[in-house]
Amino acid sequence: MATTEQQTPATVLAQHGLSVEELYDELSDKCTRPLRLDDLLYEAADRVPGLVPTRAEIEAERQRKLSDKTGVELGQGLLTAEILANPRIGRHLLESMLRPTPLALERLDELRSGGGVDLGHARVTRRGRAGVLELCNPRHLNAEDSTTLAETEAAVDLVLLDPEIEVGVFRGGVVDHPRYAGERPFGAGINLTHLYHGRVDFLFYLTRDLGYVNKLYRGLCDGPEKLWIAAVERFAIGGACQLLHVMDHVIAVNGTRLYLPARKEGIIPGASNLRLPRFVGDRAARQAILSGREWMAGQPDADLICDEIVEPDQVEVAIDARIEALTSSGLINAAANRSAIRAGQEPLDLFREYMATYAREQAYCHLSPALVSNLEEHWNADRRRL
Incomplete structure (x- = not known):
């Protein structure tokens, strides 16, 4: 799993003359358009190639066992963390996710x-x-x-x-x-x-x-x-x-x-x-x-x-x-x-700040070889059928 060799979202966006806040404002029409997280990230992938994986790349990842994944999902966690760390756009994302499906x-x-x-x-x-x-x-x-x-x-x-x-x-x-x-x-x-x-x-x-x-x-x-x-x-x-x-x-x-x-x-x-x-x-x-x-x-x-x-x-x-x-x-x-x-x-901003940390750290956990080892050792996952 290649989880540590990716550029940060800020670095990738700077190459396109954008900040995280500017990208979010562009995709959300300055926080007037509600976007669910998955739609937001896939639109970001189309807008800035290499920032986060596209739908096609995620579909390809789904065909791989956890131990064989390439690590492209890390970008989703890192970008989400930076969005949630920003009070204005982070609150808009949280409120968008609280809308009925x-x-x-x-x-x-x-x-x-x-x-x-x-x-x-x-x-x-x-x-x-x-x-x-x-x-x-x-x-x-x-x-x-x-x-x-x-x-x-x-x-x-x-x-x-x-x-x-x-x-x-x-x-x-x-x-x-x-x-x-x-x-x-x-x-x-x-x-x-x-x-x-x-x-x-x-x-x-x-x-x-x-x-x-x-x-x-x-x-x-x-x-x-x-x-x-x-x-x-x-x-x-x-x-x-x-x-x-x-x-x-x-x-x-x-x-x-x-x-x-x-x-x-x-x-x-x-x-x-x-x-x-x-x-x-x-x-x-x-x-x-x-x-x-x-x-x-x-x-x-x-x-x-x-x-x-x-x-x-x-x-x-x-x-x-x-x-x-x-x-x-x-x-x-x-x-x-x-x-x-x-x-x-637990005011909304406290939850927002927690989830910013969670998004980043959980991405590393999800793509860690230790998770695969734990699932095999404690769950016998390698011997269980789908």
Whole structure:
């Protein structure tokens, strides 16, 4: 993997008489045209050859295993980092990523008229005044990868856009894995087999955290935000555990495993480095991220992550009770308090600055030979089939 021999975005742009800010202004019509991150980077590739990879170059990268990638995706991370480091254009990019996706807008009438939408890897069903979002990747224990991302984001959009839905519920779909057949594991995190075989692009990390995870936390740009309940069964590993940091109420089945395997994977666990210390304290967060500490729902130390512990046969009753509790007094004050808490804990500029660092450092992690070695050693990825 050639990850360290590329010119910086500033150097490449200077050869074309441009700065990062000038390029962004040109592509976004001076921050009046919203651009999703992938579209922005591909337009930048067309505008300034050699700055970041083109769509064709990324498609060619997808045909290579992680160990065989050329490293062209590094440019995407470096340019995104410089954009996010600039307060004006960085905020515009964040706000652009908080807009509803075309897929959600296409399916909104279906949800409003029929009470449910099946997007494939994500499903939304109206349940009283709540919208239940199920992440559905049954073969891979509800892991996330490039096949699930767009549909999950659209599902979040749909819950936020439907005026008859007052609160969201996020849970895993029913899986058919022999060990967990008929159960609803919350999520296994990033699909490590797909990652090892090169099927997960670098942009997956950024699109996920700037897209649907940030929408769970902040709502839509110039649109509604709603409270979210997590119904956590069996395990919440990696990216699934990260979701608990942006939920307003976490219902967990007694004995559920909560785990961020960042050390064994060799990547940064999304925004957990920013958010987890608020829940468990700095020392415990470092133990989790750097040394592999786990939590088990029902044990005292997990009370900082979970709000409510139930037995497996009590999950549905607990969900309905929490929906009623959150909606019975109206949502105006709840959303206002949620927004005020966030303003004190994680204002948008703090998140922007964090994501600038994340974009740069995660690009190096994604393209590091150490990631390949970790996947082989801890996951046996070289012996798993797609």
